[in-house]
Amino acid sequence: MGFAIMSMTEAAANRVKAIVENAGPEAKGIRVGIKKGGCAGMEYTIDLVTDPNGKDDLIEREGAKVWVEPSAVLYLLGTEMGFESTTLRSGFTFTNPNQTSACGCGESVELKPADLAALAAQGNAVIPAH
Secondary structure, eight states: OOOOSEEEHHHHHHHHHHHHHHHHHHHHTEEEEEEETTTTTEEEEEEEEOOOOOEEEEEEEETTTEOGGGGHHHHHHTTEEEEOOOOOOSEEEETTTTTTEEEESSSSSOOOOHHHHHHHTTTTOOOOOO
């Protein structure tokens, strides 16, 4: 059995489904990645998916589909994607074991690649989905 790259909370799955429903019939899900930027060095990216990329890994929960771009996989291994709505903001959250720090405003993070040797020692085999 493969190790899931990411997991989604029920709230995140519900939000993904709502985004897809509101985006029209072409929408299939969302794509999560990372890019360099922000004061801490990296930012999470979220894009609407209308034409899935066969190289992306697919995470599903309750009909919600989230694709993970290949360049982000090592940084997102073990991450739980959530969704929260507060008085000041609403958006996706990422509880990421590979995060080493974050900026004060919470918009960017510092990430290290996952330690594959440590995961293997714990018995979590990493098997690509493609």
